[in-house]
Amino acid sequence: MNVSDILESGLLELYVLDELSVTERATVETWALQHPEVKSELNSIEVGLENLAFSQALPIRPSVKDAVISKIQNEKEIQNKGSKPTQIADAFSESQFANKSNTLSNLKTGIPIKNTELANNTISAPRRPLNVLSWILVATLAMSSFYLYNELQKEHSKSESCELVQRQNAKSYVETDRALNVLRNTNTKTVELKGLKIAPESKVNIYWNAQKAETMLAIVNLPAPPEKMQYQLWAIVDKKPVSAGVLEYSTEALQFMKGFDKAEAFAITLEKQGGSDAPTLDKMYVLGTL
Amino acid sequence: MIQTEIPLFTEQHIVELLQKQDTQIVSVLYDKYAGALMGVVKRTIQNEALAEEVLQDTFTKIWRYSANYDAAKGKLFTWMLNIARNTAIDATRAKNFSQKNHFIDDIVNTVDAQNQVSQINPDGLDLKDLANKLTPELFAVVDTIYFQGYTHVEAAEALELPLGTVKTRLRIALKQLRNYF
Numbered sequence: 126m127n128v129s130d131i132l133e134s135g136l137l138e139l140y141v142l143d144e145l146s147v148t149e150r151a152t153v154e155t156w157a158l159q160h161p162e163v164k165s166e167l168n169s170i171e172v173g174l175e176n177l178a179f180s181q182a183l184p185i186r187p188s189v190k191d192a193v194i195s196k197i198q199n200e201k202e203i204q205n206k207g208s209k210p211t212q213i214a215d216a217f218s219e220s221q222f223a224n225k226s227n228t229l230s231n232l233k234t235g236i237p238i239k240n241t242e243l244a245n246n247t248i249s250a251p252r253r254p255l256n257v258l259s260w261i262l263v264a265t266l267a268m269s270s271f272y273l274y275n276e277l278q279k280e281h282s283k284s285e286s287c288e289l290v291q292r293q294n295a296k297s298y299v300e301t302d303r304a305l306n307v308l309r310n311t312n313t314k315t316v317e318l319k320g321l322k323i324a325p326e327s328k329v330n331i332y333w334n335a336q337k338a339e340t341m342l343a344i345v346n347l348p349a350p351p352e353k354m355q356y357q358l359w360a361i362v363d364k365k366p367v368s369a370g371v372l373e374y375s376t377e378a379l380q381f382m383k384g385f386d387k388a389e390a391f392a393i394t395l396e397k398q399g400g401s402d403a404p405t406l407d408k409m410y411v412l413g414t415l
Numbered sequence: 416m417i418q419t420e421i422p423l424f425t426e427q428h429i430v431e432l433l434q435k436q437d438t439q440i441v442s443v444l445y446d447k448y449a450g451a452l453m454g455v456v457k458r459t460i461q462n463e464a465l466a467e468e469v470l471q472d473t474f475t476k477i478w479r480y481s482a483n484y485d486a487a488k489g490k491l492f493t494w495m496l497n498i499a500r501n502t503a504i505d506a507t508r509a510k511n512f513s514q515k516n517h518f519i520d521d522i523v524n525t526v527d528a529q530n531q532v533s534q535i536n537p538d539g540l541d542l543k544d545l546a547n548k549l550t551p552e553l554f555a556v557v558d559t560i561y562f563q564g565y566t567h568v569e570a571a572e573a574l575e576l577p578l579g580t581v582k583t584r585l586r587i588a589l590k591q592l593r594n595y596f
Contacts, residue, residue, distance in 0.1 A: 135582025138589055141489065142560065143497040144567050154488070167489070173593040174561070175451075175492045180545070181562075182450035183457055189467050190445050193474045197441050200478065204436070371482070399434065402487050 128162050137163065141170045147338050147384055151367055259308050262379070304341060304379050312336045316391055318411035324348050327411050331358075331391050338384035340369055340391075344376045347410060350395060357396045359404050360388040371400040390414040426491050433481045445474065448492065452499045458562035459503035469506045473499045504564040548595055553588035556581055 131137070139145050140153040156163045307313055313334040320327030328345040342358060350356055358369040362385065369383040372393070394401075395408040424443050432440035453470055460466045476498050484494045546554045559570040560581075571581045 133583075133586065135579075135586040138585050139567055139582065141493055143501075144560075169593065170589060171490045171493045173589055174496065175490065177545075177561070177589075177592055178451040178455055178492070178496060181454035181458075183453045185449055185453050185470065186467070189470060190442070190449065192467075193445055193449075193471050194438075194441050196471060196475050197478045198438055200475065201436060201438050399482065400485070 126156075128160050131156055131160070131163055132166050137167055138170055141167060141174060146386075148386055151362065155365075256309065259305050262304060262308065303381070307332055307334055307337070307339050307341050310334055310337065313339075314415070316413045316415060318391055318393060318413035320346075320411055321409055323408065324410050329393060329411050329413075331413065332379075333385070333388070333391075335386050335388075338386045340382040340384050342372065342380045342382050344372070344374070346376075347374075347393075350374055353398050354395050355398050355400060356393050356410070357400045357404070358382050359392050359394065360385045361390040361392065362388050364389070366392070366404045368400060368402070371396070371398075388415065427486075430481075430484065430486060430491055433478070434484070436478075436481070441474070441478065444477070448495060449474075451492075452495060455496060455499050455562065456503045458558075459500070459507055459564050465506060466503075469503050470499075472506075473502045476502065500564045507564075545592070549588055549591060553584050553591070556584040557588045557592070560585060 126134070136145065136149065136153055140150060145153065153163075153167075157167055158164075313332050316331040316333055318327075318329040318331060324347070327347050329347060330343045330345060332341040332343070333339070340358075340360070347356065356372040356374065358372060359366040360369050360383075361367075367385070369385070369391070372382075373380055390413060392404070392412040393410050394404040394406070395410060396405060424440075424447075429440055429444055429447070433444065449470065452473060453466065456466050456469050456473070460469055473495070477495055480498075484491065546558075549557065555574055556570060556576075559565045559573060560567055565573060567581050567585065568578065570576075571578045574581070576584075
């Protein structure tokens with residue numbers, strides 16, 4: 126495709142509106158790196174949409190602002206009290222990394238993610254028998270929830286801890302359900318990323334489902350990152366590294382990363398906080414090929 | 416937050432403080448973007464109370480997932496806009512469109528609405544102006560995808576147009592609109 130075909134394709138507009146599949150998205154990002162015209166066109170589209178939105182701005186009752194501020198302050202307090210912010214984004218589109226399906230039938234069929242709604246639900250029995258790995262996951266989550274519950278009871282006043290446990294349970298439910306679906310799926314492959322020279326003891330497992338473009342990660346062993354640094358996962362797609370997002374440093378939880386429908390290898394590098402555009406190759410900790 | 420301080424915050428400053436999870440920035444962020452985001456939310460959700468709830472959720476998500484925002488990939492507003500759109504769509508579907516049949520009703524309603532451009536203006540301040548700046552065909556595509564939050568695949572179904580036509584019209588419409596701001 127030459128540059129003017131790219132500009133006229135309509136894909137750039139859909140990219141900005143977060144409407145593209147993972148593969149199409151990666152293609153647009155590659156174009157943007159290769160052609161300055163594409164990059165600047167993307168920017169013009171974004172500025173245009175922003176202006177459009179501002180021209181349609183609406184007044185809001187002042188009480189809404191107070192509610193937003195107090196909600197976020199609560200959230201911050203809860204974070205500070207040790208409940209980890211989850212890396213697992215709501216099922217769809219919390220980020221430009223998110224993998225979004227474009228078909229009607231797949232649309233938003235995921236569980237509604239509102240914590241408040243889920244908090245009151247009980248976990249229903251799975252419809253199919255689980256494999257061993259799934260059971261281990263269930264048990265681990267149950268134990269960690271129980272541990273957390275006990276710890277919280279000790280540390281906080283009753284009302285605070287109840288709220289926390291509720292949130293944690295709601296998150297666990299969503300995470301477990303989505304993780305189980307990946308692990309249960311017979312197309313899911315386990316890719317062992319093995320430690321390289323820099324830290325030979327390191328090990329990270331990737332659970333990758335190409336059909337569903339889901340990528341899940343479990344840190345088995347990885348040195349704690351230095352301050353202001355973060356690990357970043359890369360998928361090697363058509364011999365080029367593509368970012369799959371930065372890692373939350375935790376050996377307890379499974380994390381969802383950006384999904385891929387094809388990849389030749391996965392690797393983790395140490396990068397500046399928030400991640401980099403390209404991997405720092407001499408800081409590659411683990412690597413696993415398919 | 417003192418009003419006069421607001422212009423001092425560039426997008427870059429806001430992102431930096433947001434990603435540092437500095438709660439001080441929330442007020443600035445809200446003052447700058449809430450109205451525009453509310454405009455987007457209200458196109459999908461006409462109910463005032465529900466729209467307010469969705470706006471709150473949108474800001475909570477912006478706060479919670481700020482680490483996922485990557486300035487190299489686009490503007491902050493684009494990222495927030497897509498969170499707002501998706502939160503609004505999720506809320507609509509959770510409340511009303513949990514079954515596909517309802518969803519089809521919704522599409523039919525949308526198609527009806529497209530045929531009567533002048534009536535689909537519950538709150539939008541300049542939406543009529545906007546509609547007048549585009550041909551009805553172009554406006555229908557922008558309205559369905561951008562404001563009502565359909566994917567381009569759904570929009571093609573709803574408007575009974577080939578996918579390629581939807582893409583082209585969206586491109587032409589957004590390009591024409593650029594000239595008006």
